[in-house]
Amino acid sequence: MKIKPTSDSAKSMTGLILEVFRLNGALLEAGDSLVSDIGLTSARWQVLGGIAYSDEPRPVAWVAQDMGLSRQAVQRIVNDLKKAGLVELQPNPRHARAKLVLLTKEGQRRLAQASERQAKWVEELAKDLDPEDIANAASVITAASNRLLGEKSIRRQDPKT
Amino acid sequence: MKIKPTSDSAKSMTGLILEVFRLNGALLEAGDSLVSDIGLTSARWQVLGGIAYSDEPRPVAWVAQDMGLSRQAVQRIVNDLKKAGLVELQPNPRHARAKLVLLTKEGQRRLAQASERQAKWVEELAKDLDPEDIANAASVITAASNRLLGEKSIRRQDPKT
DNA sequence: ATCAAATTGACAGCATGTTGTCAATATGAT
DNA sequence: ATCATATTGACAACATGCTGTCAATTTGAT
Numbered sequence: 001m002k003i004k005p006t007s008d009s010a011k012s013m014t015g016l017i018l019e020v021f022r023l024n025g026a027l028l029e030a031g032d033s034l035v036s037d038i039g040l041t042s043a044r045w046q047v048l049g050g051i052a053y054s055d056e057p058r059p060v061a062w063v064a065q066d067m068g069l070s071r072q073a074v075q076r077i078v079n080d081l082k083k084a085g086l087v088e089l090q091p092n093p094r095h096a097r098a099k100l101v102l103l104t105k106e107g108q109r110r111l112a113q114a115s116e117r118q119a120k121w122v123e124e125l126a127k128d129l130d131p132e133d134i135a136n137a138a139s140v141i142t143a144a145s146n147r148l149l150g151e152k153s154i155r156r157q158d159p160k161t
Numbered sequence: 162m163k164i165k166p167t168s169d170s171a172k173s174m175t176g177l178i179l180e181v182f183r184l185n186g187a188l189l190e191a192g193d194s195l196v197s198d199i200g201l202t203s204a205r206w207q208v209l210g211g212i213a214y215s216d217e218p219r220p221v222a223w224v225a226q227d228m229g230l231s232r233q234a235v236q237r238i239v240n241d242l243k244k245a246g247l248v249e250l251q252p253n254p255r256h257a258r259a260k261l262v263l264l265t266k267e268g269q270r271r272l273a274q275a276s277e278r279q280a281k282w283v284e285e286l287a288k289d290l291d292p293e294d295i296a297n298a299a300s301v302i303t304a305a306s307n308r309l310l311g312e313k314s315i316r317r318q319d320p321k322t
Numbered sequence: 323a324t325c326a327a328a329t330t331g332a333c334a335g336c337a338t339g340t341t342g343t344c345a346a347t348a349t350g351a352t
Numbered sequence: 353a354t355c356a357t358a359t360t361g362a363c364a365a366c367a368t369g370c371t372g373t374c375a376a377t378t379t380g381a382t
Contacts, residue, residue: 009291022303122171125308144187145184147286
């Protein structure tokens with residue numbers, strides 16, 4: 001078989017990709033264990049955060065849009081969160097179906113707990129690493145993401161089109 | 162609320178984490194579209210690669226171990242691949258149940274196609290990026306992963322313990 | 323005011339990964 | 353040789369995400 005020449009950039013990039021997969025997995029796992037005893041999972045935590053993100057209560061579809069997740073994915077999680085009493089629905093004067101989602105007291109409490117813990121966790125994770133290096137790494141990764149996502153329309157709702 | 166001081170490292174790290182999530186998603190999506198018309202998905206492609214990785218055919222459990230995925234996840238994919246005719250099972254002289262998995266001709270063909278395409282793809286993705294920068298980014302990410310994974314035993318099989 | 327198009331939640335089906343349980347099979351200590 | 357333990361695949365339940373379809377509701381152009 002003929003040897004295919006591979007550029008240095010490509011070789012480095014292949015390594016980077018593998019490391020990104022690895023870190024992604026590690027982060028999800030860490031996130032889960034970080035909040036599991038608060039009765040949360042990474043996904044629920046994320047959605048809870050997405051809901052709390054805006055001052056005004058919004059419909060599920062809007063939250064999803066902002067979070068870059070599909071409408072239905074968020075919908076399901078919200079349903080779960082509602083069952084768990086961390087979230088409640090408010091009538092929407094503008095739209096009969098699209099009720100407004102907001103955190104319950106309990107939801108706020110849990111999210112605050114998670115956030116606090118997360119802050120300490122990141123602090124620990126970043127300890128002794130050079131902020132410059134970290135920022136540079138983020139730049140490279142952003143560049144790669146943009147290259148991948150840039151070409152296609154950044155659609156995230158129903159692909160009904 | 163009292164403002165919590167946050168170190169520069171932690172701030173950078175938070176940004177990096179978000180970018181890693183973003184790139185991870187972009188990579189999966191790119192991977193899927195890269196091989197979809199070959200009749201593969203990212204997951205199947207990965208497993209196919211894991212099987213081809215060793216010279217000797219191995220049982221599913223071993224492949225899973227090597228890939229850092231759970232035994233059952235790989236098992237299910239392998240079952241699918243078998244149905245699709247990309248993989249076949251060979252009797253294992255050492256173990257009656259743990260049959261050996263190997264690629265069929267067709268499986269090899271598809272994998273080769275995917276690999277070739279992937280090489281070009283990475284080349285394009287890395288184009289104009291400094292290999293040094295990429296390598297540095299990978300280092301930072303590796304450091305973070307190690308910090309997260311390092312503490313716990315790197316177990317990946319049944320947690321029956 | 324009317325009617326086509328967009329938005330939205332409900333429901334359902336699929337892909338992927340995890341975990342737990344079970345039975346068959348090896349392995350290893352005695 | 354025997355028996356506890358580990359490995360392994362099958363099966364099932366669950367979490368998470370995606371997509372498609374449908375009906376209710378809004379919106380907007382006319």
